[in-house]
Amino acid sequence: MEAIDGLLYGLGVAFTWNNLLAALVGALAGTLIGVLPGLGPTAGIAMILPLSYSLDPTSGLIMMAGMYYGAMYGGSTTAVLINMPGESASVITCIDGYKLTKKGRAGAVLTIVAIGSFVGGGLSVLGVMLFAPALANLGLLFGPAEFFALTAGGLLLFSRISGGTLAAGIFPMAVGLMLSTVGQEMVTGADRFTFGVQELTLGVELVALVVGLYGLTEIMSVVESLQKQGKPISVKLKEMFPSRDEWRRSWAPYGRGTAIGFVLGLLPGPSATMASFASYRLEKGVSKYKEQLGEGAIEGVAGPETANNAAATSSMVPLLALGIPFGSVTALMLAAMMVHGVQPGPMMMTSHPDVFWGVIASMLIGNAMLVILNIPLIGVWVSLLRVPNHVFLPLILMVATVGCYSVRNSMVDVYMLWVIALIGYALRKLEFQLAPMVVGVVLGPLIEKHLREGLFMSLGDVSVFYTSPIAIAIWSVVIIVLLLDPLRALFAKLFGIKVKKLIPESSE
Amino acid sequence: MQTISRSAGYMGAGIVGILLSAGYLHMTLDLPMGEIDQPGAGVFPLLVAGVLFVASISSLWEGWHHRAHSPKLDLPEGSDRVRLLKLIALLLVYFLLIPWAGFSLSSILFCAALIRLLSELTWWRCALYAFLMTAAIHIIFISILKVPMPSGELIALFRS
Numbered sequence: 001m002e003a004i005d006g007l008l009y010g011l012g013v014a015f016t017w018n019n020l021l022a023a024l025v026g027a028l029a030g031t032l033i034g035v036l037p038g039l040g041p042t043a044g045i046a047m048i049l050p051l052s053y054s055l056d057p058t059s060g061l062i063m064m065a066g067m068y069y070g071a072m073y074g075g076s077t078t079a080v081l082i083n084m085p086g087e088s089a090s091v092i093t094c095i096d097g098y099k100l101t102k103k104g105r106a107g108a109v110l111t112i113v114a115i116g117s118f119v120g121g122g123l124s125v126l127g128v129m130l131f132a133p134a135l136a137n138l139g140l141l142f143g144p145a146e147f148f149a150l151t152a153g154g155l156l157l158f159s160r161i162s163g164g165t166l167a168a169g170i171f172p173m174a175v176g177l178m179l180s181t182v183g184q185e186m187v188t189g190a191d192r193f194t195f196g197v198q199e200l201t202l203g204v205e206l207v208a209l210v211v212g213l214y215g216l217t218e219i220m221s222v223v224e225s226l227q228k229q230g231k232p233i234s235v236k237l238k239e240m241f242p243s244r245d246e247w248r249r250s251w252a253p254y255g256r257g258t259a260i261g262f263v264l265g266l267l268p269g270p271s272a273t274m275a276s277f278a279s280y281r282l283e284k285g286v287s288k289y290k291e292q293l294g295e296g297a298i299e300g301v302a303g304p305e306t307a308n309n310a311a312a313t314s315s316m317v318p319l320l321a322l323g324i325p326f327g328s329v330t331a332l333m334l335a336a337m338m339v340h341g342v343q344p345g346p347m348m349m350t351s352h353p354d355v356f357w358g359v360i361a362s363m364l365i366g367n368a369m370l371v372i373l374n375i376p377l378i379g380v381w382v383s384l385l386r387v388p389n390h391v392f393l394p395l396i397l398m399v400a401t402v403g404c405y406s407v408r409n410s411m412v413d414v415y416m417l418w419v420i421a422l423i424g425y426a427l428r429k430l431e432f433q434l435a436p437m438v439v440g441v442v443l444g445p446l447i448e449k450h451l452r453e454g455l456f457m458s459l460g461d462v463s464v465f466y467t468s469p470i471a472i473a474i475w476s477v478v479i480i481v482l483l484l485d486p487l488r489a490l491f492a493k494l495f496g497i498k499v500k501k502l503i504p505e506s507s508e
Numbered sequence: 509m510q511t512i513s514r515s516a517g518y519m520g521a522g523i524v525g526i527l528l529s530a531g532y533l534h535m536t537l538d539l540p541m542g543e544i545d546q547p548g549a550g551v552f553p554l555l556v557a558g559v560l561f562v563a564s565i566s567s568l569w570e571g572w573h574h575r576a577h578s579p580k581l582d583l584p585e586g587s588d589r590v591r592l593l594k595l596i597a598l599l600l601v602y603f604l605l606i607p608w609a610g611f612s613l614s615s616i617l618f619c620a621a622l623i624r625l626l627s628e629l630t631w632w633r634c635a636l637y638a639f640l641m642t643a644a645i646h647i648i649f650i651s652i653l654k655v656p657m658p659s660g661e662l663i664a665l666f667r668s
Contacts, residue, residue, distance in 0.1 A: 391641070398618075
């Protein structure tokens with residue numbers, strides 16, 4: 001199916017009442033999650049994961065994708081109004097967004113953000129539509145050895161560029177891989193590391209892991225540093241219209257943000273966060289008004305907010321085309337697909353075209369819904385910011401408990417939630433990255449599957465994993481990225497050449 | 509502000525990781541390894557044990573290497589620490605109470621205690637808010653979405 005035909009087919013799938021409702025609910029719930037502190041997109045999506053199991057795979061994934069880009073938009077609302085980012089991709093928006101709010105431009109900034117999110121998301125969908133099938137065609141050349149290189153190498157790469165030092169990424173990744181081996185083994189059915197607990201034969205529950213790591217630890221941080229909540233200013237509908245000058249200055253950052261966001265979304269790592277930071281740096285370098293950035297310039301909001309939505313959208317490409325999640329949210333989506341019996345990857349376009357094209361087309365519709373609904377609904381989101389901590393934190397904790405229990409009707413998962421929250425809190429305090437642990441748990445079974453298939457098909461010849469051109473290319477990239485920091489140090493020591501650090505200090 | 513050096517934390521994590529990888533490896537060796545062309549259930553965990561060991565060593569090494577100029581990480585202290593510990597304890601009691609007292613009753617008690625911890629409201633108002641919030645969650649998840657949350661042994665005892 002050609003890209004245009006595919007999109008038209010996808011629009012047909014997405015324009016059913018069920019899927020439109022799923023996109024609407026996802027976009028609104030995502031915005032809510034982004035607005036509320038204490039609940040990021042990863043934990044929020046994990047909590048609705050059990051709900052998505054009861055929907056058909058297309059509707060479930062449309063809802064999850066809607067939540068992801070909805071959360072990107074919602075996170076920026078708090079960044080602009082009360083100088084508190086709802087999630088990490090909106091951190092950079094605080095700088096100029098809040099300064100513009102103090103100048104009385106809050107409504108206009110929120111409109112620029114909403115339109116930017118739509119432009120970034122919408123144009124990125126067109127990129128996904130063209131790029132995903134091409135990548136899926138390339139994926140058809142992959143055998144178990146190449147998929148092993150892609151999953152294992154991709155996980156290593158993701159862990160390294162998630163932020164912080166080498167150990168900050170690979171230590172949690174290794175723990176995640178270890179957790180992925182708990183439960184009944186796929187081929188022989190042997191129980192591994194279950195300690196005789198019946199519930200553990202199905203493995204470590206992903207919802208408990210993600211809600212514990214992201215939701216509960218975030219709530220623990222909020223409770224720990226409980227401060228008087230900032231009161232957002234009221235924004236009236238008539239204040240939502242940007243001036244001509246603000247529009248004129250936003251178009252170029254929209255374009256640059258879309259391009260940079262789309263490219264970064266295709267790569268492993270916290271793409272939305274990296275895209276917003278990269279876009280801000282780009283604006284500082286090329287914008288006509290670069291000297292105003294940091295003092296309340298519209299470019300400092302338009303560029304990053306467009307970039308993070310574009311990245312959130314294009315991060316679906318590796319997931320849909322190759323079946324490889326390069327982030328914790330896409331890892332959850334992969335888990336949801338596997339529960340529904342949909343195997344993402346090169347064959348998905350032919351085996352499940354409704355899911356593949358339906359999800360892509362729904363992103364276009366969902367982004368349009370966001371812009372249509374969120375501008376008039378801004379008053380609702382602002383009023384939510386006035387809900388005190390002692391009301392929404394107990395509610396979130398109750399919903400987290402229900403969500404965690406409902407997956408397998410098991411109290412063991414709920415107890416695990418508590419244990420994982422403590423581990424996550426300690427790891428976060430020590431500045432370890434949590435996303436590699438989640439991706440490790442999801443990719444672990446796939447890496448094992450490709451490893452065993454590769455050994456079986458090559459009659460035990462280990463060289464199969466590093467001799468094909470594709471595997472060599474993948475492993476070369478992984479090795480180069482892993483050696484970046486040692487090489488940087490070596491150059492500085494031997495030749496006195498100082499190269500700027502390429503890997504961010506932290507992304508979470 | 510009470511702090512901990514990041515290098516001490518990394519070294520601690522490295523030591524825990526090494527012990528964990530040793531225990532994990534010990535259990536892995538009891539699993540069938542199979543043949544090289546037909547790997548058994550123990551092969552992948554064996555690799556994972558190796559990866560965990562290497563990752564733990566790297567954490568230990570990074571902690572040791574940067575110990576002289578390691579950044580300090582803030583730890584909660586005073587009333588902040590007490591509040592955090594109370595939240596952790598409340599969550600534990602809540603989760604342990606659910607199978608016994610049922611989801612709804614446990615939730616009311618948990619919410620009331622948590623609201624009291626996070627606000628300066630009187631106990632009566634905390635209880636009222638807790639009741640209303642639990643009722644909302646009950647209606648949405650148990651009555652409408654039919655999530656079979658535990659009703660509790662205590663309730664079962666009363667019913668019988």
